[in-house]
Amino acid sequence: MPRTASLPVLPLVVVLAAFLAACASASQDSVPIATTLEAATERGPFGAGVMTLELVDTSRPTEPNRDFPGADQRTLVVELWYPADSTATQPEERDAALDRSKAPYPLIVFAHGLGGNRRQSVSYTQHLASHGYIVAAPDFPLSHLGAPGGPRLKAVLEQPKDVSFLIASLLGFSEEDGHPLEDAIDGEAIGVTGHSLGALTSLLTVYGASRDPRVQAALPIAVPGCLLSEEIADDLSVPLLVLGGTRDLLTPPASNRGAYDIANPPRYLVELLGANHIRFADVDLEDGQILALELVPGLRERDIISDAREVAQALGGDASACPTFGTGADDDQPLSPERQRELLRAFATPFFDGYLRGSEEAAAFLQEELPGLIPEARVEFEME
Template identity: 40%
Template sequence: MKTLPKILLAVAVVVGVPVLVLVKGKQPEPFEPGSESAYRLQMGQLPVAQLETEFVDPSRPTATNGDYAGSGERRLKATVWFPGDREFAPYPLLVYSHGFSSSRREAAYLNEHLASLGYVVVAADYPLTNMRAPGGPQVKDVVNQPADVSFLIDSLLALASADGNSLQGQIDPERIGALGLSLGGLTTTLAAFHPELRDPRIQAALSIAGPTFVFTPAFYRHHSLPFLMLAGDIDALVPYAANAAPVPEQVPGGELVTIHKASHTGFAGPAGIMRWLDNPDVVGCWIVERSAGEAMEEPWFDLIGPPDMGIDYSAEADLCTLDPLPEAMNTLRQQMITRVVVRSFFERQFSRSESSREAADRYLRQGLATELGDVIYTPPAT
């Protein structure tokens, strides 16, 4: 594993490159012109609007964390991306959950894309796992985030039902999905399947490189819904073999899309600039190990639930043990693939058009891997 001084040296070299080259250089290979992948990568026709707000849940506390004394409420600074045209409203609602020591802006590239296609997408800074959490990011607070997801759904539906705001009439309460990256993927999985924490309003869930190593097959038997895992096969933070690969066998109906040579960090929007590094997980591992190293070594899986619920107390995260790190794909291409996969998954679930749903299904199952040689689709086990 590369040391921090080497990381800083690499960053210093990048910073020293002329700005134009830094921003415009090392562009990924485009999708084949005229292909379905190229079509699905295009922004939708709807203009995108944004709402910056803060939601406060007075019914649940924020725990003490280091030198932070805690609070009697949970405050969630949020961004809502939504179509600026009401012609096709109401739209499906998607709740995006960010990764550990990250922020709600982490996947702006993806959420803007979805909004242009006709989705309302909300992402919030979770109180104790965001990068600026008081007392420092605390991984264990993930157990409180499924309730945050439910609170965000409540809050968005309330806005859509109230008079005189930009979201009035914009959300279809019968079409709600969830997605997230890394710890946000774990949040999404808990909100979708946990027998006590799940939100039954969630009709489809997608995890981007989210941890699953702590779950046994029994965990997924509590509830059934469409579920897809999107992951890279050289992920250093959430190892592929223990987390993504088992999904088609363990999750009833679970699907897996694997991106060859995709890193963990590369799924996050800010990693676009890291395409100049051999592997952006060198930065991701440094950030996570600095913030969560000791916490990951302490047993805490009992906070998720008992073993008979499908929680494996003996599971080990194997965080950042891959050494040396293999060369990763261009992060911009990784994010291109992410856009078309996420778009197609939710389109298959939520489009009002049967032909669009069928086309999205064909693309995920056949066209995706046929057109993109660095992608593998694995169907659910029969």
């Protein structure tokens, strides 16, 4: 399987040692780390509890959108997964008691795609919770499936601030006596991940004017990297893993490559041969069905195009460089939906274990062993 790197693999462990030690969370020695393919892809030692929160940011308005007049505040409905009692047999257990034996836990924010919602990728978020992460997934006010006026691509410009508000709220709950999340979150171990427009949200949370310095690692999935300025990363160095599919008709390989190219090390690019766009979520469709734009009420192609231009202008990117919908993908044999999501878990688990838990073993597995175990993946990385 092809793999390229700018440095020999063995010295990378030495290079990473100081960095990972600095990033290590308080619970790294007590939670099992993903250093085998089975450990990375299968559910972890915890059950997955889930609760729903409603958070209101009174400091920022919700913009008008088509026939929606706007609002004086921004409301985030948030699904929160967390490590729970390992005896739970269901994929998730609502309002289960938090397993406090290994707390505090790293926090990961998941950002949904355009016309998606907070529960679009539960196989991924439940998996991370079972591996000892608290995962928060909001419905963004103007890009989720039920957004007033219909979901809009340009809403992404406000979403990084929503992520920061969400992080601040959860850290506050962790410090609040008697709250179900009391002492649950490691504020020094925060990551972001997201799909499609949510992938762009995750990048804007670590780069540019909306950067949140509390975020220590990012894993964007199928990202429209063409909308970003080549200088947006500046001299920032935030661990990044860009993951995409070669059969993606919405954000084809060149789009993910663009996001990787603008980043500073440590950075990873993972291309899954035969993976499409939509199946990274728990949606078993072909991209062509999504391109018809008839599955999501209020999602209009003309607005997507005009919004993309507006976003690119705001971010210093070039919308004309973005591939036309339905072009730019390869003709690889398609992956099954289950396999595509399994491979997402395979790379995400050791990445976050490496960069949020500070595990040298997980980082070494991600670089040295995992690529050779997955023939459907092309992996490229650079450490310095």
